[in-house]
Amino acid sequence: MAQDTARQPIPTAPTAPARALLPLILPAVVVGVAASLIFIGVSAAAERLQHVLWGPLPDALGIGRYSVLWMFVMLVATGVAVGLVVWKVPGHAGPDPATMGLDAPVLPPVVLPGLVLATALMLAGGPSLGPENPIIAVNIGLAAWLGGRLRPRTPGSVWPALAEAATIGALFGTPVAAALIVSEALAGRPLKGLLWDNLFAPLTAAACGALTTTLVSHPTFDLGLPPFGRPRGGDLLAALVIAPAAALLGMCAVYAFPYVHAAFRRLRHPMLMLPAGGAVLGALAAVGGHLTLFKGLAEVGELARDPDGWSAGQFAVMAVVKLAALLVAASCGFRGGRIFPAVFIGAALGLCAHALVPGVQPGVGVASGVLGMLLAVTRQGWVSLFTAAVLVSSPGVLALLCVASLPAWLLVTGRPQMQLRADGTPVR
Numbered sequence: 548m549a550q551d552t553a554r555q556p557i558p559t560a561p562t563a564p565a566r567a568l569l570p571l572i573l574p575a576v577v578v579g580v581a582a583s584l585i586f587i588g589v590s591a592a593a594e595r596l597q598h599v600l601w602g603p604l605p606d607a608l609g610i611g612r613y614s615v616l617w618m619f620v621m622l623v624a625t626g627v628a629v630g631l632v633v634w635k636v637p638g639h640a641g642p643d644p645a646t647m648g649l650d651a652p653v654l655p656p657v658v659l660p661g662l663v664l665a666t667a668l669m670l671a672g673g674p675s676l677g678p679e680n681p682i683i684a685v686n687i688g689l690a691a692w693l694g695g696r697l698r699p700r701t702p703g704s705v706w707p708a709l710a711e712a713a714t715i716g717a718l719f720g721t722p723v724a725a726a727l728i729v730s731e732a733l734a735g736r737p738l739k740g741l742l743w744d745n746l747f748a749p750l751t752a753a754a755c756g757a758l759t760t761t762l763v764s765h766p767t768f769d770l771g772l773p774p775f776g777r778p779r780g781g782d783l784l785a786a787l788v789i790a791p792a793a794a795l796l797g798m799c800a801v802y803a804f805p806y807v808h809a810a811f812r813r814l815r816h817p818m819l820m821l822p823a824g825g826a827v828l829g830a831l832a833a834v835g836g837h838l839t840l841f842k843g844l845a846e847v848g849e850l851a852r853d854p855d856g857w858s859a860g861q862f863a864v865m866a867v868v869k870l871a872a873l874l875v876a877a878s879c880g881f882r883g884g885r886i887f888p889a890v891f892i893g894a895a896l897g898l899c900a901h902a903l904v905p906g907v908q909p910g911v912g913v914a915s916g917v918l919g920m921l922l923a924v925t926r927q928g929w930v931s932l933f934t935a936a937v938l939v940s941s942p943g944v945l946a947l948l949c950v951a952s953l954p955a956w957l958l959v960t961g962r963p964q965m966q967l968r969a970d971g972t973p974v975r
Contacts, residue, residue, distance in 0.1 A: 571748040574694065574701060575709050579755025582686040582713035586756075587763055589663060589685075590678060593670035597841070600671055613837035618673070619829030625672025626825025629665050629881060633817040636661035641684060644882050645808050645967045648974075649715070649728065649927075651684035653691045653707055665882040673840040674828055675872035676883020679718055686710040709752040716753030719934075720766040725753030727929035768937045770851035770894075772910040778943045785900065785907045786951035790919035793896050794955040796866070797889070797923025800874045801965045805973050808878040812971070817880055824879025828872055835868030842883070843869065843891030850891075854898050854909040862899035866892050873924075877965070885965060889924040890934065893917030910939040911947065918948050919955045926964050928956065 600621060601612055610617045633640045638658030641647075654662070666681040690710035695703060708729070715725040729749045760766055775782065814820045832839060838846045850857070850865075857865075873888040896919075897912030914935040921931035932952060936945050963973035 568747050575748045575751035576755050578690050578709040579713040579752040580759050583717035583756040583759035586682050586717045593667045596671035615833040618832040622825040622829040626821035628668050630817040630821035632665045640665040648966050654688040656692050659685050659688050669881045674876040674881045675888045676876045677842040677887030679884035681882045683714045686714045712749035713752035713756035716756035717760040722753035722757045769940050770938050774941045775908040775910050782911045785911050786915040786947040789900050789915035790951035790955040793916045793919030794923045794958045797920045800870050811879040820879050827875050831868050831872045839869045842887040844887050847891045847894045859899050859902035862895050866895035885924050889920045893920035914939045914944050922955050923959050924965050
């Protein structure tokens with residue numbers, strides 16, 4: 548009887564016919580290109596404004612570009628500017644950003660201009676948040692609104708999936724990150740057909756978004772750290788220590804998140820919450836220096852160009868200050884995401900380990916620190932592995948990271964996430 552049971556064929560999901568997938572190609576291509584161009588446009592506008600605010604303007608006023616005074620003034624002014632948008636612009640720049648993750652809801656069109664403006668002001672002004680969450684929300688809202696009108700026969704659930712995948716592909720410059728996130732999201736849902744049938748349209752959108760970004764703005768995540776070749780026993784030990792340590796530090800911010808958020812909510816009005824948050828961020832910048840400002844991607848590149856240019860204490864201070872700045876910026880109402888600041892924090896921790904123990908190779912330290920921090924902050928396992936791996940151009944690092952992710956994941960799984968429900972309680 549046991550042998551007969553073993554010989555029974557394993558049931559497989561039916562594959563989708565090509566005629567069911569072909570109509571999705573054109574919408575996926577259009578959404579992919581459009582999502583990338585929106586991301587590039589918002590980023591370029593923010594960079595131009597940042598150049599003015601942190602260059603010619605303080606020079607004309609005779610103030611140091613990154614003096615304590617100017618950093619404080621700019622962060623408070625950014626809080627005032629974003630507060631005005633949240634208060635007065637129709638749609639109030641969307642829901643509380645503390646309640647939003649990468650899987651954004653479909654926002655009504657009236658909300659989107661204010662959300663774009665608040666995001667651009669935040670990126671230019673210096674708070675420690677990235678563009679990912681609001682840009683994904685904007686692209687999802689636009690795709691759902693326009694797609695529902697131009698192609699009403701297409702199921703409404705298709706447009707958010709295409710827009711999210713396209714934006715993630717554009718953000719990372721590769722469709723692999725989007726495929727990993729979508730496959731992770733599909734893991735808990737009953738699938739209609741094979742996995743690749745479900746990934747076909749989102750992967751097309753992500754590929755088009757990534758190619759558009761690559762052709763237009765030439766992004767790169769490679770930090771240019773020294774390659775370390777074949778992993779050694781010491782590298783494995785370092786990864787097994789650094790990744791869980793980074794995850795523990797990240798969880799400190801996760802557990803503090805609802806309390807800091809509640810403290811700012813007591814101020815009740817955006818014109819109080821956001822300027823107050825800007826003032827706290829200005830004080831933190833005075834401690835951590837100008838490298839702890841902004842989303843952190845350009846700044847982590849500056850750290851990586853000279854891994855021995857700072858002491859272990861300086862790296863540790865920058866990591867802790869940046870984590871506190873991320874916590875405050877995400878709590879007080881600035882519109883932005885948490886992935887890019889978490890990359891800076893993890894990289895600073897990894898370089899701190901290298902400064903403390905020179906035998907820890909910079910690439911191993913950075914990749915392990917980024918992995919642990921992203922696991923704690925995002926709770927996205929595949930994206931954490933992918934992001935940590937692409938920062939270091941050494942194939943051998945992937946095996947180390949897969950092993951190091953296991954104890955780090957045990958520290959974060961089942962615990963609160965850095966995202967809140969509408970009532971202020973953390974998502975689990």
